[in-house]
Amino acid sequence: MPGGLSVRVEPRGAAAVAGLVLLTLAAGIVLIGSGDFPIAPADVVATLLGDGTAAQEFVVQDLRLPRVLVAVLVGAALGLGGAVFQSLTRNPLGSPDMLGFGQGATVGALTVIVVFQGDATAVAGGAVVGGLVTGAAVYLLAWKRGVHGFRLVLVGIGVAAMLTAVIHYLLTKANLVDATRATVWMTGSLEGRDWTQFGPLLAVCCVLVPVVLAYGRPLRMLEMGDDAAYALGVKVERTRMVLMGSAVLLVAAAAAAAGPISFVALSAPQVARRLTRTPGPNLAASLLTGAALLLIADWAATNAFGERQLPVGVVTGVVGGVYLLWLLVTERRAGRI
Template identity: 45%
Template sequence: MTESFSAPHAVDSRQSGSGSPAPALPSAFRAYRLAVPPVSGIARPRLVVLCAVLGIGTFLLFCWGLTVGDYPIGFTDVVRALGGAGDPGTVLVVQDLRLPRALVGLLAGVAFGVSGALFQTMTRNPLASPDMIGLTQGAGTAVVAGLVLGWDAGLGTQTLGLFGALATALLVHLLAWRRGTTGYRIILVGIGVSWMCSSATDYLMAKGGRFEAQAALGWLVGNLNGRTWDETRPLAVALALLLPASLLLGRLLRTLQLGDDVATGLGTRVQSVRLAVLLTGVGLIAFATAAAGPVAFVALAAPQIAQRLARTAWPPTVASGLTGALVVLGSDLIARTLVPGTELPVGIVTGVLGAPILLWLLVRANRAGSGG
C-alpha cells in the first residue's frame, strides 16, 4: 500500500521506548514522510546523521586498535598499510597479524547489535536479547561439549557454535509454540533454556580435565585473542547474506509493534515473519558467537543505546549494528591496554560495562509495571 502527499510533512517520531514523549527535536532532526509514486517512506535525518557519526567513530576506533601491540605503529601508517602502501614490515604486521582480530571484533559487534535489535523489536521487550533467551548459552554448551568430550570430530568451534545456537533456537521455538508463538512465551521459555544450558556447561567444565577446561573457559568469556582469517571469512560471508535479510525484515517488524491482531489486519503473516526473524537473528548470533565467543551484553545493550540516540520507538537496525561494533572495538581496546603486558578477554570488559545497563533496564521495567 502506498500513500501520496502533496508535500513532505513532519511526522512525530519522538516517542521514547518508555512510552513517554522525549524532549522536542529541532525541526532539522524530525522525521518526514516522503512519497515518490509508487514508493513511499519516512526520512529521518537524525537517524542518518547518527549512523554517519557511528560509522566514522567505528572506523577511527578500528584503525586505532590496529596501532596497539608489541610493535607500535602510527595511526597514519596504519591507514596507509590498510591500502597496501608503506613499509613492507608494517603492511605485514597490520594486514596479516592484526587485521583479522580487528575484523572479527567489528563484524561480531555488528552481528550482535543487529541480532539484538531483531529480537527486541519482534518481542517488543528490551530484555529480549540472545544473551537472555539462551542462544549464546546453547552455542557455548555445544563448544564445551566438543572440547571436553571430544565430540568435535574435527568440526572446530565455529561449526559447533553454529549447531548449538540453531539447536537451542529450535528448542525454544518448539517449547514456545501453542497455535503460534508470542514474544512473551519466547522470552519465558528462552530464560528457562538459558539456565538449562548454563547448568550443562558448568557440569561439562567440572567433568573435563584441566587443559580442556582452560580452553573452554577462554572461549566462553568472549575473546578476540589469536583470531585469524579462518574465523574472519565465514563471519564475513554470513553477514553478507544475513544483513540484507535483516533490513528487508525491518518494515515487517515495525508492524508487529502494533500487536499481532493489528499486524494481521494489515496483511502481515505474523508467524511467518516471526519465524524469519528468529532464523535470521539466530544465524547472526551463531556465526558471531562461533567466531568471538559469547561476548556478554552487546546484543542487549547496543540496540537500547542506539534507540535512545536515534529517539525512535524501536531499535534501529543499522544504528544498532554500528553501536555494537563500536562497543566491541572499544571494549577490546580497553582490554588490551588496561593492564600493561596483559590482554584481557573482551567479554570481561563488556560484562562490566553491560551489567549496569541490564540493571537499569530491569529497574525501569519494574517501575513501568508498577505505574511509577
C-alpha cells in the same frame, strides 16, 4: 522484498547512523595502531592504502586487520540479532543473552571440546549447531497458536537456566586440559583471530544481514502487536520465523568466531534507540552500535590495564552487567517490570 522498501528518512536517525559509521572506522584505525608495535593513525591509513613500510604492512595486514574485521562482524551480528529479539519480544531484556541462545552455542562448543576433543573448526561448528538447536527448541516450546513475546521470554529464560546446568556438568566431566580450553573459549576473546575466522563470518553476514534489513518494515509492524500486523498485511508467523532463524544464526556465528561475548546484544539496540530517538527496531543503527561497542571494548581490554591484556568478554561482561542493573531499575521505575 517483503513489504517493500520504505524511503522515509529520519534526519536524526540518518545523522546517528553516519556518526556511528565514522566512530566504527575511527575505533578500528586506533585499534589497529595499538599494541607492542604502535602505529600512528595516519600511518595505519597509509598502510591500508598500500603505502606503508614492510614491517607496517606485516603488522597491519597479517596480524591486526583480521582481528579488527572479526570484531566488527561479531559486534554487528550481535547488535543486529539483539535488535531483532528485542523487537519480537517487545522487551528490552529480550536479548540472546537472556533467551538461552548464547548458552546453547556454548553447550555445542563444550560438547565438541569435552566429549570429542575437536579442533577449532569443529568447536566453531558445534557452537553454530548448538545455537540453532536451542533456537528451534525455544520456538517450539513457546508455540501456542503462534509465538508471543512474553511467552518467548519466559521459555528462553527457562531454557537458559537448564543449559547453564549442562555447561557446569560438562566442565565437571572435562580433564584439566579440556576444562582450561573450554573456560578460555567461554570467556569470549578476539585474541589470535585471523582470516580463518573472518571468511565464514563474512559469508554468513553477507547472506543474513540483507535478509534482516529487508524485513525491517514488517518487524516494525510486529511491534504494534500481531493483530495490527495482520491487519496491515504482514504474514506474522512467517515473518517471525525468518527473523528468529536469521538472528539465531547471526548470534551463533558470532559465538563460533569469538566465543560467547556477553551483553553486546543486550545493550547495542538500546544505545542505538537512544541515539536515533526514533521508533522501530533501528536495525542499521543497532548493527553499527554493536560493531563500535565491541571495537571500543577490545581496545579497553588490550590497552587500559597496562601490560596485562584481558579477554574482551571480561570487559563487555563488567560493563554490560552494570548496564543491565541500570536497565532493570529504569524499567521498574517506569512500571514495565
